[in-house]
Amino acid sequence: MPQTITHLSEILGSVDGLLLDQFGVLHDGKRAFPGAIECVQALQERGVPMVALSNSGRLAKPNADRLARLGFPVSAFKAIVTSGELARDLLLQRLADKRLSEGGAVLLLSRENDQSLIDDLPVTGANPGAPVELVIISGNNPETHSREDYRRLLTPLARAGVPAICANPDTTIYAGNQASYGPGLVAKDYADAGGEVVYLGKPDAAMFSAGLRALGPVTPERCLMIGDSPRHDILGGNRAGCRTLLITSGVQAGTPDNGATADFSMETLRF
Numbered sequence: 401m402p403q404t405i406t407h408l409s410e411i412l413g414s415v416d417g418l419l420l421d422q423f424g425v426l427h428d429g430k431r432a433f434p435g436a437i438e439c440v441q442a443l444q445e446r447g448v449p450m451v452a453l454s455n456s457g458r459l460a461k462p463n464a465d466r467l468a469r470l471g472f473p474v475s476a477f478k479a480i481v482t483s484g485e486l487a488r489d490l491l492l493q494r495l496a497d498k499r500l501s502e503g504g505a506v507l508l509l510s511r512e513n514d515q516s517l518i519d520d521l522p523v524t525g526a527n528p529g530a531p532v533e534l535v536i537i538s539g540n541n542p543e544t545h546s547r548e549d550y551r552r553l554l555t556p557l558a559r560a561g562v563p564a565i566c567a568n569p570d571t572t573i574y575a576g577n578q579a580s581y582g583p584g585l586v587a588k589d590y591a592d593a594g595g596e597v598v599y600l601g602k603p604d605a606a607m608f609s610a611g612l613r614a615l616g617p618v619t620p621e622r623c624l625m626i627g628d629s630p631r632h633d634i635l636g637g638n639r640a641g642c643r644t645l646l647i648t649s650g651v652q653a654g655t656p657d658n659g660a661t662a663d664f665s666m667e668t669l670r671f
Contacts, residue, residue, distance in 0.1 A: 402665040417618035424628030424650030435670040442671040444476035455601040457538025457568035479614035483601030487567035504533040511539035538567035542580035558595030603636030630657030
């Protein structure tokens, strides 16, 4: 059983650096959680190195801009590592080895029609229903599209053998001020329809390796991963050899844990 704590300061003496999830720990996409900004500020004042590690399907800069808008001191983070950044790297690899043709049509599903993932790349953003070479599932909009809407759109592409990249494997997201289905479930439906899907993000090792590299000279056993998802944050942290802290009020805290075990738990992030 995790050790329950009420303040992060209770265990800071046992860690040298932090990996922090964004959604469910720092904010819900529209507002910072009570105490989260103050906690980040206190950690910055004490010189604790931090990296934001997120399954966001967007690049680092849009995530940094959102943190700033919500009131967080972005300078407190040594880096913001997202699954969107990993997806961008994979797109560059596929362009280089010709698995994706220059000028090829890509269907990018995202929150708020954000196209930053393919900006400045030699590909063409396709409209729904048009022929495509690749599907990228970086976000979804449950406020306006049901899961069945996405099935109707994507099943013909999956059956036609069009490969897909899931740049955000979260199965639950905040949308319209409530929990809803996430892009990870859209990707699951694509795979169930026969499509090939590459998943990027937590809990995969590549995400945690990137986060630890960005953190600097901190050994995994002296690094604390803080997240609200047992399946993504805690399991990934376990596999990477990090200590782990589960935020129990987060939207994903009650999802299946896949055998993950947190070292600590607390209701909300407070210093």
